[in-house]
Amino acid sequence: MAGQRPPCPQTALVNNAGAAALAxxxxxxxxxxxxxxxxxxxxxxxxxxxxxxxxxxxxGRVGTAEEVADVVAFLASPDSRxxxxxxxxATGGLQLxxx
Numbered sequence: 001m002a003g004q005r006p007p008c009p010q011t012a013l014v015n016n017a018g019a020a021a022l023a024x025x026x027x028x029x030x031x032x033x034x035x036x037x038x039x040x041x042x043x044x045x046x047x048x049x050x051x052x053x054x055x056x057x058x059x060g061r062v063g064t065a066e067e068v069a070d071v072v073a074f075l076a077s078p079d080s081r082x083x084x085x086x087x088x089x090a091t092g093g094l095q096l097x098x099x
Contacts, residue, residue, distance in 0.1 A: 033091025
């Protein structure tokens with residue numbers, strides 16, 4: 001409807017997870033932080049940009065695609081069978097570093 005905001009992504013995630021659970025399906029999402037990949041290779045080459053982004057992680061570095069993939073692999077594995085309706089933060093503690 002005009003003038004109404006769409007539901008937030010977390011609400012949609014929870015609603016879909018509840019419906020899918022009836023079929024034994026889990027629904028989750030992953031939020032990657034700044035990640036060093038081939039697609040964004042230009043900025044990590046700049047030492048100042050890399051230092052700035054690294055300082056925003058509690059680990060003091062930029063994440064790798066493999067680290068984010070490990071989170072996704074967990075959610076796709078049977079080990080996560082009791083996890084549903086969740087958004088997993090894979091930012092290297094970005095929110096913690098901002099406190």
